[in-house]
Amino acid sequence: MEHDSDEIQIAEQKRAALAYLTEAWDEAIAEGIEPDILAHAALFAALSDLIDTYGEDAVADLAVSLPDRIRRGEFTLQRTIQ
Structure with a gap:
């Protein structure tokens, strides 16, 4: 039962975090920052924070899994169906 509660709390935190990031993203775009520049900065910040928390090897392992995850969508x- 406690495990379910923890998963719900984590899911709520993830939704809140994405909402904060989306708001900041939209503000940066409105200020004229190009989306690709913003994306690179966000990736740098995210990877740096993950490395601080988990170390370079763990983050490198995560990065290796990204191409397949990206291709899976x-x-x-927003998906375009043809």
Whole structure:
């Protein structure tokens, strides 16, 4: 039961974090920052923080899994169906 509660709390935190980041992203775009520049800065910040927490080897292992996850659409918010 406690495990379910923890998973719900983590899911809520993830939704809140994404909402904060989306708001900051939209503000940066409105200020004229190009989306690709913003994306690179966000990736740098995220990877740096993950390395501080988990170490370089663990983050490198995560990065190796990214191409397949990207191709599966895990990070695609809007899909175009043809």
